[in-house]
Amino acid sequence: MRSLISFVLLLLAAVASAISVTGERLLVVLDDVAEKAAYSKFFGDLDGRGYKITYETPKSESLSLFKLGEREYDHIVFLPTKAKGLGPSLTPAILLQFINAEGNILVALSSKNPAPTSIVSTLLELDVHLPPDRSGLVVDHFNYDVSSAAEKHDVVLLPAPGALRSDVKDFFSPDAPNGELLAFPSGLGQTLGSGALLTPILRAPNTAYSYDPKEQAESVDDLFASGKQLSLVTSVQARNSARLTVVGSADMLSDKWFDAKVKKSGDKSSVATLNREFAKRVSAWTFHEIGVLRVNWIEHHLNEEGQSNQSNPKIYRIKNDVTYSISLSEYAWDSWTAFTVPANDVLQLEFSMLSPFHRLPLKPVLSSPDSTTFSASFKLPDQHGIFNFKINHKRPFYTNVEEKNTVSVRHFAHDEWPRSWVISGAWPWITGIGATVVGWLAFVAIWLYSKPVAGGETKKTR
Incomplete structure (x- = not known):
């Protein structure tokens, strides 16, 4: 009996640990609940990772993101809808309030359905721009699937994104031992502003461009964007570390493209797609399963012999030798692990006024x-005042680490100054004082103990 209880407890612990650090409640918003069948593998993966999924339509009267001022859900997934609006429960103001309350959002778009005005307005607030018609199509006449997009070239094939920079960890690149590719079908590209909170996860190839498919002209003169200007998958991380991800192709998450075989123009053989593993990584990052940093403890103390080694004192003295330490952990899928700074990056401490x-x-x-x-x-x-030990570590795809510890730095106390005979620069002055004192004492001694010289008697005359 005891072993059975232990097994059940271990099983519950394993299930509880295999979810996001911010919660397990997931809301999926879609036109019709029956549409979830087209994304059964994507939602099956989320369910297997421990999420409690609720499916709602925008018109649902019971739909509400907040109750008594608290979030009803921890994460939201938006799938394409035919409706222009999402109703009073999903306005831009409410969605931004959800982000400010540390909720996470995954938005899946499609060129087949114009993006709802609520989504467009929310993305504009975050400096993510969609085509003016809200339904532009990304095509590439050099990197397309010859079997499914031989004419329209709207199934863009591209490799895993790789690291953004050499000092940024790569969270989104699945292994591709046999040259597997990402399939981006019927996608809606985005352009990004210059905000520091925006980071592209997947950019379009140099030969791709976005245009309005309703224009049937043979040549497209007015392009929305082209090449690296187009972001196909975009991430936004707010200052409170809440996350929003825009996936430009909802079909990319569907069962059809999870198991598809694709053949790039000019290639001899077909390869499998990386969509399933890529979707897992993108959703995991969005829902705080990866890329999460935690501060365990902070300590600063004197580093001098003969001094008390009190932890985190409120006051120091100028020119003290001090040591500052911080313990960090990184959440990776289902457990906390040791945090390792990327090779070309550095974790910095500021001591500032x-x-x-x-x-x-x-x-x-x-x-x-x-x-x-x-x-x-x-x-x-050598400056007294109010100082801060400050950590301000903000890197793409990692949650922000902002820590500040305030201390006072005082001058030397009257009995802490070094004595004059210890200071070599004072030795000439001390010598001068000594010479003056010795000379004065010698003069006084000579004056007191010297006998006056005897003088001869003189006769006074009138």
Whole structure:
């Protein structure tokens, strides 16, 4: 009996751990609940990872994202709808309120259905721009699937995205040992503003472009965007680390393209698609299953012999030697692991008043299976005042780490100054004082103990 209870508890623990760190309640908004059958594998993967999925239509009277000021759901998935609006429960203001309440949103678009005005307005608030007609089509006459898009060239084939930069971790590239490709069918491209919160996950090939499929002219003069200007999958991470992802092709998430074989123009053989693994990684990032950092503890203390080693004191003295340490963990799928800074990146500590007096790299000094401790030692500046130990680590695809510890830095106390005889620069002055004192004492001694010289008697005359 005891072994059975232990097994059940372990099973429940495993299920509970295999979900997002921000919650398991997932809302899926679609035109008709029956449409979920076309995405059964995508939703099956989410269900297998522990999410409790609720399916609703925009017209549902019971649909509400908040109840008594609290979120009813932790995450939302929007699939394409034929409706121009999403109703009073899904207005742009409510969706932005949901993001401000640390909720996460995955938006899947399609060139077959114009994007709802609520979605368009929400994306505009985040500086993500869709074509003016809200239904532009991305095509590529060089990188397309010859079997399913021989005429329209609207099934764009491209490799896994790879790392954004050399100092950014790659979360979205599945292994492709046999040259597997991503299929992007009937997609709606986006252009991005210059906001620091925007990061493209998947960009279009250089030969791709977006146009209005309703225009039947042989040549397209007015393009929405082309090449690397087009983002096919876009990520937005708010300052509170809430996430919104825009997938330009909802068909990319469908069962049809999870198991499809595609053949690129000019290739001799067909290959499988990477869509299923890519969709898993994109949804996992959006719902805080990967790319999540946690601060376990922070400590700063004196690093001097003969001084008390109190942790996190509120006051230091100028020119003190101090050590600052921070412990970080990274959530990866179902457990907390040790955080490793990418090879060309650095975790920095600022010691600042109005501006940084020190900006120092934090080096890993201790690692365990679930955390890494980073540390730096330095000498406080010769400046008194109110200072901050500050960590401001903001990197693409990682949650933000913002930590600030305020301390006071005082002058030397009257009994902490070094004595004058210790200071070599004071030795000439001390010598001068000594010479003056010795000379004065010698003069006084000579004056007091010297006998006056005897003088001869003189006779006074009138």
